[in-house]
Each structure stands twice: as structure tokens, then as C-alpha cells.
Amino acid sequence: MQSDIIPTGIEVSNGDQVLEIEWSDGHHSEYSLFGLRKNCPCVMCRGGHGNMNTFDRSLFFVEPTQHFEIEDIKQIGNHAIKIFWSDGHNNGMYQWDTLRDMCPCEECYPEQE
Ligand SMILES: [Zn+2]
Ligand SMILES: [Zn+2]
Secondary structure: OOOOOOEEEEEEEOOOOEEEEEEOOOOEEEEEHHHHHHOOOOHHHHOOHHHOOOOOHHHHOOOOOOOOOEEEEEEEOOOEEEEEEOOOOOOOEEEHHHHHHHOOOOOOOOOOO
8 A cells, every 4th residue: 555645735616516635745636526526535425434435536536416516625634534414414534545546647647538
């Protein structure tokens, strides 16, 4: 894992429906809020403990069927953030490793159309 790589900046734009992360290794990630919300890593959204830390990167490329906004972000220790969504959901702890693994950029996810 790349646990020594951490975000140096996190920026949310509800208007553009994206969350952007600058990483300590210089990498830049841009996540659609829809994909991020749908990939919420909490037990409830994953449908059970067996599915923890699974995610579907194609969700970042689909046409959003729902509008989500981020109301707040809180850092958890030095390894994760908790996202407070406009739909009231806030159980998901997004770990740095998971977020980095999810990165939908061309370099990290060359299979994208
Ligand atoms: Zn969730
Ligand atoms: Zn990337």
C-alpha cells in the first residue's frame, strides 16, 4: 500500500460536483461527488463487512442520477476523512489508501473510456 502518501490539500466544490485532492507525491485526484458518495466505504453502503474496502471506479464516470453535496469534512487521525453529505449520511471513513486507490485519473485508471 501507499500509506506514506498523504493528502496535502483537499478542496470541495459542490458547484462543480467534485472533490479534489493534492497528494504528497505530487499526484492530483479529482472525484465526482456522485461517485464518492456511491462508493461510501461504510458497512451499510457496502452491504456488509465482507465488502469493506471494495469500490466501483466506473461510478465516477456515469451520469449522476442524484445530486450530492458535501457539507463538512473532518479528518480522522492521520489516515482518513469523514465526509458529511447533504443527505445526512456521514458514516463513511475514507482512508487515504482507499481514496488513492479509487483515483479515477487516466494514469491510475487507464481502462476508462
Ligand atoms: Zn455509507
Ligand atoms: Zn490518479
